[in-house]
Every structure is written in structure tokens, then in C-alpha cells.
Amino acid sequence: MEIEKGRSDARTDDTNKLKGYIVELLTSVFDSTQAEGLTSTVKSTRGFQHPLTGQLLTPCDKDWEDPVTQDDLKSGKLVSKKWPQYLFRGFRADPARLFHGFLQNDLMLRAALCIFVNPSALAKDTSRSRSNRAGNAALAGMTEMTVPALAYxxxxxxxxxxxxEVFCKGGHDLFDYSRLYxxxxRLLEDPHMSWLKKAVLQWYNVSVADILSVPDRY
Incomplete structure (x- = not known):
């Protein structure tokens, strides 16, 4: 029971951390003008109510620029089980090569740094966060990126x-978080997708090797 409570507390801490650094997180990747209207304390303006977060959350088989799609997403009429665009390189899935660059983008990387290293890692110059590089990763004995960590x-x-505002199954946002995780x-551990697992883990381990003080294995 104590272990489960500890995990729950850690998950809540990570949720609050990312929630509080939403503006810094997005402006570390996108132009600051694209994040206008977003704040660290209010979530009601996020999601499909905001152009940037709406585009990032759009299912990979839909076009955010389509007014009908936008209306359906905002109203909750459209609830998709497809991968969201924020998981893809360039934040736009390529139907012809769906998993090319999957999970490999600066937004995912900086979210990982915020969780496992320190929010200061959101600085565009990541060398500024080196003094804090031990962070949660060191505390957890984490020396390299793992599949469960990426899913998290x-x-x-x-x-x-x-x-x-909270994880729930009610409201307009009926996204299944457990399913996503x-x-x-399942995708990365699929034997037929071993090439993707290797590419994704290598990309992250190389990208954060210096910050996590892990020698470059590749």
C-alpha cells in the first residue's frame, strides 16, 4: 500500500509540475505568440479550445484546419482512439510512413526532461540545467530512457x-489515458516493431546523455 501511495504521489507531483510549466514547455519549442492565452494556472483554455494545443491533440487521421473537425473536437462529438499529433516528428503524422519519427520531437523530449531531470531543462539552452541534472532520474536510479518511461x-x-482539470471519464474529453499508456x-515492445523501439530509445538516450550524465553508448 505504501508503494502504491508513493507512486500515486509521484504521479501527482509530475502532473502538477507539467501543468505549472505549460507555457515554458510550449515556448521552448514553439514561437511565444502561438502560446498566447495559455497560463500555468488555468486549464479551461487549453485542449481543443486553443489553436496550438488543439492542433497538437488532434487525432493523426484528422485535419485541425478543417472547421468541421474543430467543431466536433471542441464539442466532444469526435472522440478518437487514433494517435494524437503531438506524438509525431514535426507534430504531423505522415500516413505513408506513420511511425517514422514517432515519439521523436522536442516537445516530448522537453517534457521528459521536465519530469525526469528538472523544469530548468525547458530552457532552450539545455546546458543551463546541468547543475540540476541529477533530478528525479538520479533519485529513481534511472540511467537511460525506457519504454515505460516514454509511455509515461x-x-x-x-x-x-x-x-x-482532473483525470476522469466524464466531461467532453473522453480520451482514454490508460489505453494511451x-x-x-505494446507498440514498442512488439517484435515486429523492434526497429522503432531501437530508433526511439537511441534518439532519447543520445539527446539527454549529457544532461543525465550517461556516457553516449552510440
Missing amino acids: VAFQLRFTLCSE YDVI
Whole structure:
């Protein structure tokens, strides 16, 4: 019971951390003008109510620029189980090469740094965060990125971008967070997708090797 409570407390801490750094997180990747209207304390303006977060949360088989799609997403009429665009390189899935660059983008990377290293890692010059590089990763004995850790980042980032105040199955946002977490794990652990797992983990380990003080294995 104590272990489960500890995990729950840690998850809540990570949720609050990302929620509070939403503006810094987005402006570390996008132009600051694109994040106008977003604040660290109010979630109701996020999700499909905001152009940037709405685009990032749009299912990969839909076009955010389509007014009908926007209306359906905002109203809750459209609830998709497809991968959201924020998981793809360039934040736009390529139907012809769906998993090319999957999970490999600066937003996911900086969310991972915020959770496992320190929020100061959101600085565009990541060398500024080196003095704090031990962070949660060192405390947890984490020396390299793992599949469950990536699934956790995807899970937390999705909730940070959405407008819901708490994890729930009610309201307009009916996204299944548990499904997302386990879908990422199932995909990367699929023997037929071993090439993707290798590419994703290598990309993260190389990207954060210096910050986590992990020698570059590649």
C-alpha cells in the first residue's frame, strides 16, 4: 500500500509540475505568440479550445484546419482512439510512413526532461540545467530512457495539453489515458516493431546523455 501511495504521489507531483510549466514547455519549442492565452494556472483554455494545443491533440487521421473537425473536437462529438499529433516528428503524422519519427520531437523530449531531470531543462539552452541534472532520474536510479518511461511521458504530456482539470471519464474529453499508456508500450515492445523501439530509445538516450550524465553508448 505504501508503494502504491508513493507512486500515486509521484504521479501527482509530475502532473502538477507539467501543468505549472505549460507555457515554458510550449515556448521552448514553439514561437511565444502561438502560446498566447495559455497560463500555468488555468486549464479551461487549453485542449481543443486553443489553436496550438488543439492542433497538437488532434487525432493523426484528422485535419485541425478543417472547421468541421474543430467543431466536433471542441464539442466532444469526435472522440478518437487514433494517435494524437503531438506524438509525431514535426507534430504531423505522415500516413505513408506513420511511425517514422514517432515519439521523436522536442516537445516530448522537453517534457521528459521536465519530469525526469528538472523544469530548468525547458530552457532552450539545455546546458543551463546541468547543475540540476541529477533530478528525479538520479533519485529513481534511472540511467537511460525506457519504454515505460516514454509511455509515461506521453500520458502526462497529453493531460497537460488538454483542458480537463482532473483525470476522469466524464466531461467532453473522453480520451482514454490508460489505453494511451499501454498502447505505446505494446507498440514498442512488439517484435515486429523492434526497429522503432531501437530508433526511439537511441534518439532519447543520445539527446539527454549529457544532461543525465550517461556516457553516449552510440
